[in-house]
Amino acid sequence: MIFKKVAVLFTFVFFVFCDAGFVDNLPKCHLKDNECLRDLYESVIRDIGKHGIPDLNIPPVDPIRLTNVTVSVLNVVNITMIEGVAKGIKDCLFEKFSINITSEIGHQENTCDLTIKGHYKVDTTSSLAENLLGGMSVHGDGNGKVKIDKLHLKFDFPFYAQRRDDGEIYIKCIYDLIKYDYEFGGKVSFFADNLYVGEQEISTPIIAMLNENWRFVMSGFGQPFVDKAMEFYFRFAGYFFDNVPARYYIIDDLSPYAKP
Ligand SMILES: *[C@@H]1O[C@H](CO)[C@@H](O)[C@H](O)[C@H]1NC(C)=O
Ligand SMILES: *[C@@H]1O[C@H](CO)[C@@H](O)[C@H](O)[C@H]1NC(C)=O
Numbered sequence: 001m002i003f004k005k006v007a008v009l010f011t012f013v014f015f016v017f018c019d020a021g022f023v024d025n026l027p028k029c030h031l032k033d034n035e036c037l038r039d040l041y042e043s044v045i046r047d048i049g050k051h052g053i054p055d056l057n058i059p060p061v062d063p064i065r066l067t068n069v070t071v072s073v074l075n076v077v078n079i080t081m082i083e084g085v086a087k088g089i090k091d092c093l094f095e096k097f098s099i100n101i102t103s104e105i106g107h108q109e110n111t112c113d114l115t116i117k118g119h120y121k122v123d124t125t126s127s128l129a130e131n132l133l134g135g136m137s138v139h140g141d142g143n144g145k146v147k148i149d150k151l152h153l154k155f156d157f158p159f160y161a162q163r164r165d166d167g168e169i170y171i172k173c174i175y176d177l178i179k180y181d182y183e184f185g186g187k188v189s190f191f192a193d194n195l196y197v198g199e200q201e202i203s204t205p206i207i208a209m210l211n212e213n214w215r216f217v218m219s220g221f222g223q224p225f226v227d228k229a230m231e232f233y234f235r236f237a238g239y240f241f242d243n244v245p246a247r248y249y250i251i252d253d254l255s256p257y258a259k260p
């Protein structure tokens with residue numbers, strides 16, 4: 001997955017990172033102090049989102065640039081963001097954050113307003129879509145936008161205290177096993193132009209239909225989009241946890257829990 005590559009990419013710059021002052025100024029928390037951990041997590045995400053980590057030439061990551069990111073819906077429709085941006089993560093409300101070192105499960109909850117927009121492309125090649133539409137293909141290539149208000153997210157993320165070759169202990173999140181749940185506290189709205197069935201431009205009625213039925217649309221087809229969004233969300237977290245030894249932000253001694 002994408003954030004894994006990012007994590008690998010940034011691991012090697014860690015030593016510079018240590019000198020940068022950023023880590024020395026982090027709040028330090030006890031494992032049991034959920035309020036402190038929440039504040040820590042919020043300030044880290046805000047900081048990386050707004051300023052990046054200049055000493056390491058990591059640019060601000062909110063907005064996130066999206067290039068050729070494809071989401072496949074039911075293997076029938078591929079929607080690709082050819083060139084676009086997603087924004088809003090740094091301004092999420094971080095409501096809960098806790099980590100249980102014994103069960104090796106962390107939990108977080110937040111609420112976010114997210115906007116994704118840019119140059120999109122839609123392809124349908126499956127015979128299903130063509131059969132339904134009498135052989136006409138649905139295709140589009142234009143400007144698109146999705147705005148999600150108050151997306152409430154809950155995550156359980158397995159992790160362990162990882163001792164690395166440098167002797168440091170890190171909170172190592174197991175990204176593939178993250179479980180999450182979400183609900184829409186607000187509305188989802190769509191915009192797109194240049195959407196066609198066969199030769200006919202249909203973006204106005206289609207977008208009106210999607211907007212009127214956004215709840216149905218998201219419950220039926222929203223999952224792959226939210227999955228993709230999660231992948232990006234955890235990049236943020238990864239910048240931090242994969243690069244900063246736990247002793248810079250956790251007061252408790254993690255060595256009894258550490259594993260290779
Ligand atoms: C995105 O895809 C298009 C079309 O396949 C290609 O021309 C372009 O180079 C790609 N951009 C990047 C950054 O990979
Ligand atoms: C952590 O998890 C363990 C094992 O599931 C449980 O017994 C313990 O109460 C949890 N601790 C906290 C602080 O929730």
Ligand SMILES: *[C@@H]1O[C@H](CO)[C@@H](O)[C@H](O)[C@H]1NC(C)=O
Binds near residue numbers: 070072078124125126
């Ligand atoms: C969607 O993309 C996948 C992977 O890029 C490809 O294998 C599939 O044929 C595409 N489907 C459509 C409907 O374009």
